[in-house]
Amino acid sequence: xxxxxxxxxxxxxxxxxxxxxxxxxxxxxxxxxxxxxxxxxxxxxxxxxxxxxxxxxxxxxxxxxxxxxxxxxxxxxxxxxxxxxxxxxxxxxxxxxxxxxxxxxxxxxxxxxxxxxxxxxxxxxxxxxxxxxxxxxxxxxxxxxxxxxxxxxxxxxxxxxxxxxxxxxxxxxxxxxxxxxxxxxxxxxxxxxxxxxxxxxxxxxxxxxxxxxxxxxxxxxxxxxxxxxxxxxxxxxxxxxxxxxxxxxxxxxxxxxxxxxxxxxxxxxxxxxxxxxxxxxxxxxxxxxxxxxxxxxxxxxxxxxxxxxxxxxxxxxxxxxxxxxxxxxxxxxxxxxxxxxxxxxxxxxxxxxxxxxxxxxxxxxxxxxxxxxxxxxxxxxxxxxxxxxxxxxxxxxxxxxxxxxxxxxxxxxxxxxxxxxxxxxxxxxxxxxxxxxxxxxxxxxxxxxxxxxxxxxxxxxxxxxxxxxxxxxxxxxxxxxxxxxxxxxxxxxxxxxxxxxxxxxxxxxxxxxxxxx
Numbered sequence: 001x002x003x004x005x006x007x008x009x010x011x012x013x014x015x016x017x018x019x020x021x022x023x024x025x026x027x028x029x030x031x032x033x034x035x036x037x038x039x040x041x042x043x044x045x046x047x048x049x050x051x052x053x054x055x056x057x058x059x060x061x062x063x064x065x066x067x068x069x070x071x072x073x074x075x076x077x078x079x080x081x082x083x084x085x086x087x088x089x090x091x092x093x094x095x096x097x098x099x100x101x102x103x104x105x106x107x108x109x110x111x112x113x114x115x116x117x118x119x120x121x122x123x124x125x126x127x128x129x130x131x132x133x134x135x136x137x138x139x140x141x142x143x144x145x146x147x148x149x150x151x152x153x154x155x156x157x158x159x160x161x162x163x164x165x166x167x168x169x170x171x172x173x174x175x176x177x178x179x180x181x182x183x184x185x186x187x188x189x190x191x192x193x194x195x196x197x198x199x200x201x202x203x204x205x206x207x208x209x210x211x212x213x214x215x216x217x218x219x220x221x222x223x224x225x226x227x228x229x230x231x232x233x234x235x236x237x238x239x240x241x242x243x244x245x246x247x248x249x250x251x252x253x254x255x256x257x258x259x260x261x262x263x264x265x266x267x268x269x270x271x272x273x274x275x276x277x278x279x280x281x282x283x284x285x286x287x288x289x290x291x292x293x294x295x296x297x298x299x300x301x302x303x304x305x306x307x308x309x310x311x312x313x314x315x316x317x318x319x320x321x322x323x324x325x326x327x328x329x330x331x332x333x334x335x336x337x338x339x340x341x342x343x344x345x346x347x348x349x350x351x352x353x354x355x356x357x358x359x360x361x362x363x364x365x366x367x368x369x370x371x372x373x374x375x376x377x378x379x380x381x382x383x384x385x386x387x388x389x390x391x392x393x394x395x396x397x398x399x400x401x402x403x404x405x406x407x408x409x410x411x412x413x414x415x416x417x418x419x420x421x422x423x424x425x426x427x428x429x430x431x432x433x434x435x436x437x438x439x440x441x442x443x444x445x446x447x448x449x450x451x452x453x454x455x456x457x458x459x460x461x462x463x464x465x466x467x468x469x470x471x472x473x474x475x476x477x478x479x480x481x482x483x484x485x486x487x488x489x490x491x492x493x494x495x496x497x498x499x500x501x502x503x504x505x506x507x508x509x510x511x512x513x514x515x516x517x
Contacts (some may be wrong), residue, residue: 010236011037011164012043017121017180018148020173022050023261023507025252027316028170028200028228031267034248036230039238045251046159048183049176053108053120054082054256055151061112074103088260088311093509094499101502104258112147120258120503123175129428130177131192131460133216137328138180140185140219152183160191165236166222168197177202181421184219197232199224205281207460210447227270227290245300246292253308258504260511261311264304264335273320274342276380279410281443281464282318291303294327301333310508312362315339319367322346329355338510340362341384347391353398362510363401363433366391370406370413371424378412385424392431401433401513403506409440409479414472418482426492434509437487439479441465 014033016026027044036043060066061075074081084100092096105120127145128135143149156400158467159167167187171180171461180198187194198220207213207225216225224231233241253262271289272438281287281419301313314336316350317324320341328337329352337360356364368388370376376383395402406425410420425432434510441457443451444466454466467483490495 007402010041011162012165012232012236013046013159013162013164014043015046015048015167015169015183017120017169017171017176017183018035018049019118019175019179020049020053020259021504021507022053023259023504024257024265024314025249026170027247027265030170030247030249030252032168032170032228032232034245035233035241035243037248038242039233039242041233041236041238043251044159044162046155046426047252047255048148048155048179050255050257051155052151052179055117056111056148057104057107059150060107064111066110070106074106074110074230077103078107082258085258086256086260088511088514091260091508091514092499094512097501097508097512101504103110103493105503115145116147118331119145121175121505123179125178128178129458129460130174131458131462131464133461135179135460136177136462137216137219139181140188140216143182143186143189146179148179149182149186151175153186156183156187156192157190160187160194161340162419164194166195166197166232168199168224168228168232171198171202173202176200181219184216187204195221197222197224197235199228205464209464212464223508228346241494245303246296247304249302249304249308259311259508261508262308262326263312263314264308265314266301266304267316267341268292268294268324269317269321272321273321274382275384278379278448279440279443279446283448291321291324293483294324297324298327298331298333302331305334310335313337313360314507323355327362329359332359334360336360336362336510336514338365338506340365343368343388343391347394350394350397353394353400357398357400361400362513363403363506365403365405365506367405368424369409369415370410371421372413372417375412375417379410389428392428401510402431403436403450403509404432405432405436405438407438407440408483409474409476411448411468411471413440414474415478415482416478418474418487421488422487422493425487425496425498426490429492429496432496433513434506435493435496436500436505439476439483442468 010375014029016029033045057078061078066072066075081100081104108118115127126141169180182194202247204225213223269291271287273289313333315337320339322344341364343366369381373385405420442465444464449466453469457465457467459461
């Protein structure tokens with residue numbers, strides 16, 4: 001029975017828009033779903049990303065005219081390839097996995113042409129920019145131009161037939177922005193009075209950089225920044241808020257994601273516990289650190305594992321705290337898990353690493369950033385290279401895979417220190433299983449940006465980044481050439497780059513460790 005004070009059943013529809021990697025359900029909406037369920041709010045969750053992609057590919061195979069041997073083969077084998085990507089055995093063969101993913105992506109890409117370069121992880125419209133307010137509004141005014149239109153026009157009409165109080169969109173990535181606005185525009189065209197909520201991490205960032213809380217007036221009736229649970233309930237008139245759990249995937253788990261088994265994303269904290277790195281968006285946007293109580297985290301993870309039987313748990317924290325790592329050792333979640341963690345002295349202890357492995361840790365993502373100590377110090381990373389080296393060796397001995405993250409083109413780096421990073425990776429290539437090699441983007445609002453000569457990174461009022469003149473003339477074009485022509489071609493690096501999963505990257509990487517898990 002509803003608790004006292006709730007005068008009627010309310011309806012909310014939550015939507016995860018295209019495009020993001022369709023390997024696991026959206027964690028943000030699972031958190032909102034838990035909060036709504038605890039407070040007896042009738043609601044529905046739609047993963048428009050997964051459903052839209054599958055519909056678009058299958059419709060193209062059924063009605064399109066694929067040209068060329070590759071397109072014909074990829075279309076013919078689509079259903080078989082989708083099944084292979086959901087089969088653990090595919091991940092035991094790197095070549096088979098690569099062919100499968102590339103063929104699925106090819107069908108999706110061809111289905112989005114000629115105006116959109118569509119992939120399993122990105123959406124690039126040749127006509128519109130996701131960081132220009134005018135272009136986003138244009139996407140809303142012309143929803144029929146969106147490649148997903150034939151799917152969402154039916155889906156959203158069905159949603160409107162339920163007469164929801166609110167339809168909420170969770171906008172987290174730039175690759176979702178144009179589709180989000182097209183879907184909102186479609187709703188407003190056929191039902192102008194329908195109330196629209198716009199939330200998600202990208203929405204929050206836009207509000208912070210622009211200072212505007214009324215983004216897209218006439219389209220978004222309410223803009224929700226930060227954690228949306230309490231704000232959503234207050235909009236619905238619920239003040240006596242109940243909270244029994246943090247995550248609920250019951251409205252999402254039946255969906256057929258492109259992974260071998262159900263992947264359960266889980267966030268134990270908002271923000272980062274370190275909060276000292278220079279140029280970090282978390283720091284520049286003043287995002288506070290809000291961890292859940294650790295006993296609640298370990299208890300809930302075990303309950304979720306018993307309910308959903310995940311093949312993998314994805315811990316989403318910006319950096320899993322040492323305290324949580326210790327707790328997972330003492331109270332394992334009951335399924336393999338992976339996540340991002342800082343390199344701390346805990347990982348210098350071989351027994352600690354072996355205990356992590358025993359708890360279910362399949363892979364750790366490590367932000368090593370640079371192989372030059374001076375660069376690390378100037379970035380305030382709090383990382384000592386001898387500790388990094390010992391950590392890599394300990395994790396390797398323990399059987400935990402390593403996804404190494406390195407960042408190039410930062411203000412303190414130059415070509416010489418970039419070569420030192422290459423040397424570091426080569427010396428530890430036997431310990432590093434996968435690589436993320438990124439070129440530095442300067443957050444527009446970072447305090448450090450004030451000391452640099454900057455210009456617009458993208459031509460748009462909603463760009464989160466600035467271009468800058470590098471203090472040591474190590475410009476972006478030079479960094480890109482170094483990565484493409486030197487770093488990635490080094491004989492010690494080539495095998496690691498080839499192992500790194502296309503499009504799905506770290507989301508699929510742990511599955512390659514399971515034969516030895």
